[in-house]
Amino acid sequence: MNSEAELPAELYDKWVEKFLAHLATDRGASIYTQRNYSQALTEFARWHLTQRQSAVAWETLQRDDFRSFLRYLGRNRLSRAATSLRFSALRTFYKFLMRHGLVESLPIKNLSLPKAEKRLPKFLTKQQMLDLLDAPKKLFESQAQRKGAGRPMSQEVSLRDTAVMEMIYSCGLRVSELCGLRVEDIDTSELLVRVRGKGKKERLVPVGEPALRAIENYWAVLAKSPLGTQPVFCADTKQIAPLTPRQLARRLKNYLAHAGLDPKLTPHKLRHTYATHLLDAGADLRSVQELLGHAHLITTQVYTHVTTERLKRAYDAAHPRA
Helix, strand or coil, rough: CCCCCCCCHHHHCHHHEEEEHHHHHHCCCCCHHHHHHHHCCCCHHHHHHHHHCCCHHHHHHHHHHHHHHHHHHHHHCCCCHHHHHHHHHHHHHHHHHHHCCCCCCCCCCCCCCCCCCCCCCCCCHHHHHHHHHHHHHHHHHHHHHHHCCCCCCCCHHHHHHHHHHHHHHHHCCCCHHHCCCCCHEEECCCCCEEEEEEEHCEEEEEECHHHHHHHHHHHHHCCCCCCCCEEEEEECCCCCEEHHHHHHHHHHHHHHHCCCCCCCCCCCCHHHHHHHHHHHHHHHHHHHHHHHHCCHHHHHHHHHHHHHHHHHHHHHHCCCCC
């Protein structure tokens, strides 16, 4: 993350450095959270230096300082979600400062922020999901038939990518959780997977037999099957290094396009699909919350809006007095 060498001297702050180290080691925050919080705090420090002509002293800031920063973000037409993210970083940082005795209270407490837009999560239908799961195999077969048309996909990669998407859909995993899976995390006899989620929290998630078969098929074509603490999904066939989120996202785009779906959809949308399909089939909200590893039920409730909207459309289309 941001280090003293990476930041201009006037923006370097030892408390921000300690906070980012705390996020990485004590809280086990994802690299995305670490990056976003680092950028948010650096942006505030840069704004303070420009507007107040002095380096930020966190213990002296008042609510009016943050109101001014909020107006600055508004003038730059930052989205509500982006604004909320910045203040979430500031709020978490100040709680850290309180625990270390630098400040006694939160100067941004009760600050009115713009309400976030209600955006329903995008997801795939059951048939679209089946088409996507079949895409690596079909792409591999089509490339094998077109000899001389560039470097073809290997069977190992095709089987790996099928297993990756089967696992995300079967278990509702975050991309970071999927890439962090180890062989020892999979209990094939009990059909369970141990998942390391946000904040180093672990949970057990049921896994379907199709996903386990897909993993077995992938391991069967490797020169040597991974064991113990080795990653379930390797970045390539030459070294035992885990698949990265960036690699996963790039490969998913190819399969979405090949299946005739929107290539802009992210791997996280497969997690949305998992949750939506569970609720559509009658799963209760509390169980889905635990399966997804959400700390708060309100985070899971967004999926009920998706299923409710679908029911409303069905009602409007079918009921004679709708």
